[in-house]
Amino acid sequence: MWQRFTLYDLRVIGHYLGTLIMFSALLMAVPLTVALLFQEWEPAARYLAAAGGALTLGSLLRFLRVEPCRLTRRQALAVTGLAWIVLALVYSVPLYFSGHYLTYLDALFDGVSGLTTTGASVVVDLDHLSNADNMFRFMMHLLGGLGLIVVALSIGLFGKRAGASLYTSEGRREHVVPNVIQTTQFIARITAVIISLATVLLSLMCVVAGMEPARAVMHALWMAISGFVTGGFAPAAQSILYYHSFPIELVLIFLMILGSVSFVMYAEAWKGRVGAFFRDIETRTTAIWIAAMTVVFTASLAAWPLFSDLPALLRRGLFMVISAYSTTGFQTITTNQLTTVLSSGAFLSLALLMAVGGSAGSTAGGIKLYRVGIIFKSIVSTVKEALAPDSARVVVAYNHVGRRILSPEVVKEAMTVFILYVITYALGALVGIAHGHEATQAIFESVAMTSNGGIVTGVVSPGMPFTLELFYIFQMWVGRLEFVTLLALIVEVGASIIPRRKARGAS
Amino acid sequence: MRKSIDDIKSAAVPPLAGFSLVLLSIAGFIVALWVIITVVRVVMG
Numbered sequence: 001m002w003q004r005f006t007l008y009d010l011r012v013i014g015h016y017l018g019t020l021i022m023f024s025a026l027l028m029a030v031p032l033t034v035a036l037l038f039q040e041w042e043p044a045a046r047y048l049a050a051a052g053g054a055l056t057l058g059s060l061l062r063f064l065r066v067e068p069c070r071l072t073r074r075q076a077l078a079v080t081g082l083a084w085i086v087l088a089l090v091y092s093v094p095l096y097f098s099g100h101y102l103t104y105l106d107a108l109f110d111g112v113s114g115l116t117t118t119g120a121s122v123v124v125d126l127d128h129l130s131n132a133d134n135m136f137r138f139m140m141h142l143l144g145g146l147g148l149i150v151v152a153l154s155i156g157l158f159g160k161r162a163g164a165s166l167y168t169s170e171g172r173r174e175h176v177v178p179n180v181i182q183t184t185q186f187i188a189r190i191t192a193v194i195i196s197l198a199t200v201l202l203s204l205m206c207v208v209a210g211m212e213p214a215r216a217v218m219h220a221l222w223m224a225i226s227g228f229v230t231g232g233f234a235p236a237a238q239s240i241l242y243y244h245s246f247p248i249e250l251v252l253i254f255l256m257i258l259g260s261v262s263f264v265m266y267a268e269a270w271k272g273r274v275g276a277f278f279r280d281i282e283t284r285t286t287a288i289w290i291a292a293m294t295v296v297f298t299a300s301l302a303a304w305p306l307f308s309d310l311p312a313l314l315r316r317g318l319f320m321v322i323s324a325y326s327t328t329g330f331q332t333i334t335t336n337q338l339t340t341v342l343s344s345g346a347f348l349s350l351a352l353l354m355a356v357g358g359s360a361g362s363t364a365g366g367i368k369l370y371r372v373g374i375i376f377k378s379i380v381s382t383v384k385e386a387l388a389p390d391s392a393r394v395v396v397a398y399n400h401v402g403r404r405i406l407s408p409e410v411v412k413e414a415m416t417v418f419i420l421y422v423i424t425y426a427l428g429a430l431v432g433i434a435h436g437h438e439a440t441q442a443i444f445e446s447v448a449m450t451s452n453g454g455i456v457t458g459v460v461s462p463g464m465p466f467t468l469e470l471f472y473i474f475q476m477w478v479g480r481l482e483f484v485t486l487l488a489l490i491v492e493v494g495a496s497i498i499p500r501r502k503a504r505g506a507s
Numbered sequence: 508m509r510k511s512i513d514d515i516k517s518a519a520v521p522p523l524a525g526f527s528l529v530l531l532s533i534a535g536f537i538v539a540l541w542v543i544i545t546v547v548r549v550v551m552g
Contacts, residue, residue, distance in 0.1 A: 250537075257533050265529070272521025274528045287536065291543060298544045302551035314544055321540075 002495035009075055011065035016079045017086055018061025020148065023157055024087050025054035028094070030139050035132035038214075043098070043132035050094035057090070074492065076166045081489035083148050084477060088112045091140055098133045100124050102463045105470070109460075112473045114140030115148075116480035117363060119232015119329035119454030120472075122462045126237040131218060137233050138225045144480070145229025145259075145363040146187060154184035187263050190270075191228065198224035198255050205248050223248075227255035229363045232329025232454035239331040246315065252330060253322045260286075260326035260358030262370075264401055279399040282359045285373040290325055293353050297321050300345035317346070320455075324353035327365040329454025338457050344440060351444045354453030355425060365452030365479055367421045371414040373398065378411040420483045424450045424475060431471045432459060449475040 005013075028051040035044035071079065092104065092111035101107040106122045113120050114137050121137075123129065143151055149166045167180045202220035207213055222235045236242035240252060265283070268276040277283055301317055316332040323330045331338075338347065357366015381396040388394050396406040404410075428446025433439055437459050445459040449472045460472065478486050 253537060254533065257537070261529075269525035269529045270522045272525045274525050277525075277529055278532070290536075290540065294540050294543050295547055298547040299551055302548050314548060318537075318540060318544060 002491060003074060005074075005078070005492060005496040008065075009078075012071065012075050013078050013082065014061045014064035015066075016071065016075075017082055018058045018064070019157060020058075020079075020083050020152060021054050021061065021086065021090060022058030023152055023155075024090055024143075025051040025058065027139055027143060028054065028136070031094075031132040031136035034135040034218075035130070038131045040130045040132050043130045046094050046097055047132060047136070050090075053093070054090050071166065074488075077485050077488045078492060080149055080166060081481060081485050084115060084144075084481065085112075087148060088115050091115070091136075094136065095133065098129065100126070100129055100133070103466075105466055106462055109469055109473055110137070111140065112476050113454065114138075114231070114233060115144035116452050116476040117141055117145045117229055117231040117327075117365065117454075118449065118452040118476045118479075119226070119234075120448065120456045120460045121233060122460060122464070122469075124462050126235075134218070134222060134235055138222045138231070141229050141231035141233055142191075142225050145231055146191060150184045150187055153181055154188045156181065186267060190263065190266050194255070194258060195221075195224045195228050198228065198251065201251055202248060205245060205251065206243070209243065209245050209248070223252060224255065227252045227328060227330070228259040230256060230259040230326045230328040230358065230365070230452075232323075232327075234330060238334065240319070241332045241334060249315070249319050249332060253319060256322050256326040256328045256330070259328070260362050260364035262359040262361035264361050265359075268401070276399070276401070281373040281377070281398045281400050282370045285369040285376070286359065289356065289369060289372070290321070293325070293349055294318070294321055297346050297349045300343050300349060304343040304346070320350060321353060324350040324453060324455060325356075325358065327354055327357045327451050327453040329448070329456075331455060335456060335458050338455070339438075339441060347440060347444065350455065351447045354451045354455065355421070355447045357451050357453075367418055367451070370400070371418055374406070374410055374414040375418060377406050378414075381406055417482060417484070420487075421450060421479075424478060424483075428471065428475050431468060435465055435468045445472075446475065450479040452476060452479050 028047045032044055032047040032051065035041070035047060088108060088111040091114070092107040095101065095110055096104050096107035100123050101110070102122075102124060109120075109122050112118070119141075153167060167184070199217070199221045202223055203213075203217045206216035206220055211219065219235050222233075223240075225231070226233050234240060234242070240249060243249075262280075262282060265277050265280065268274075297317060297320075298314065301314065319330070319332045322328075323332075333341065338350075342350075355366055356372060357368055358364025360368040360370035377396055377398050381394055384394045384396065397403055398406060425443070425447050428450060429439070429443040432442025432445055435442075437445075441457045441459055444455075444457055447453065448455050449460075459468075
């Protein structure tokens with residue numbers, strides 16, 4: 001029988017959600033500061049009010065249970081699953097009142113898109129959005145990319161003991177260093193270093209390209225955040241095409257690849273163990289996968305009569321391949337060109353790249369190359385078993401933070417998540433088609449949402465049908481949490497709501 | 508004094524070496540992708 005939530009469970013969950021919401025209010029201090037610096041008084045007031053509202057809501061929720069004890073695994077799953085939607089609800093309020101969204105649902109879409117690092121946006125007139133609002137969008141990226149729970153744990157929000165079950169419920173399994181809190185702090189530190197370096201570099205490039213210094217720094221910071229957490233929001237409506245700068249594109253390609261490398265690999269490199277990096281099943285799958293897809297993508301473009309002799313398109317091609325692979329969602333091809341200029345083969349290659357995504361334990365989304373590698377190994381093992389004599393015991397090993405033996409549990413996990421992703425891709429495509437969209441576009445968009453890729457072709461637009469928008473929001477949410485947390489939460493809630501059947505033979 | 512310099516050295520060298528190698532390999536990979544693109548483009552005309 002399914003386990004139900006007791007009232008006590010709900011009170012504990014409420015307490016921790018309250019803690020997270022109060023913490024989220026802290027995040028609003030960043031756009032508030034930016035607003036004050038740039039003397040944008042209206043956004044400043046808006047973020048002050050929103051922070052106040054969040055603090056009030058958070059502290060009220062905390063009263064549900066004043067002295068919480070350690071979270072059980074079930075409660076942790078519920079806290080994580082709910083945190084992602086509750087925070088999106090809270091964050092979309094100040095966004096909505098910026099006046100750049102047609103409906104509240106549009107603002108919520110952007111909130112979820114920001115937190116799940118999808119990067120698709122339905123904001124109207126992005127080029128005139130205030131600095132504070134822009135800053136807030138990228139802070140959502142940063143928070144969501146690292147993981148709400150990772151950030152909360154790294155600053156010790158849940159105390160020393162509540163950590164482990166929360167950590168694993170957010171689609172992270174690997175521990176960089178034995179202790180969860182230290183792991184999260186390591187992740188935060190690496191991120192801070194890379195983003196600051198990239199910001200300096202990009203600011204210089206923006207200044208050289210002719211931007212005024214303050215604007216250059218802000219744009220650089222935003223691009224650095226969005227690139228490294230493989231988010232995809234850009235400060236300009238034309239995305240990265242806006243800058244028309246090859247050096248900037250090159251730095252972003254680098255950042256996106258860095259963002260789609262597992263944090264575990266950073267830890268290995270930090271300890272000087274570079275061999276582990278190159279032997280890792282993920283690194284190898286990644287290299288083969290990107291190389292193969294680049295060939296397919298380029299061949300498809302080169303055979304296309306329209307633009308085959310344009311070096312610029314190939315430069316953009318490489319950028320788009322990396323952007324899709326890392327599920328960032330930056331574009332150097334306009335939304336319109338995606339469907340009109342690209343050959344349909346190149347278009348579908350991008351969708352496939354997004355569907356598979358980057359490394360597990362990185363900020364990238366999608367099925368993850370780790371799982372693809374594991375499934376491939378399992379095929380190898382099946383063939384080996386078929387060929388081996390009955391008495392032989394087939395052992396297939398792979399490298400992932402040390403040498404490991406392929407076990408049925410690992411294969412089962414990889415297969416389950418793989419299948420769930422594929423089903424969600426297909427379902428989303430059907431929903432898109434049902435709303436009257438072109439099949440290829442519907443498939444592309446569905447993949448872009450579930451894998452948190454965020455390259456859009458125009459199906460996602462301001463004021464889209466609310467049923468489609470709701471389904472996309474759901475897709476982004478399940479994709480980021482990698483299904484298990486969310487399905488468990490839905491089952492739990494369902495089981496708690498449906499009245500208990502009388503036990504047989506009770507009367 | 509001598510010891511503390513050694514300490515700093517031993518703490519700083521592995522991360523620097525590790526990261527620069529990883530960054531170099533990614534750079535190499537991007538260059539390799541470029542080569543692939545050019546080759547495919549030439550072959551496909």
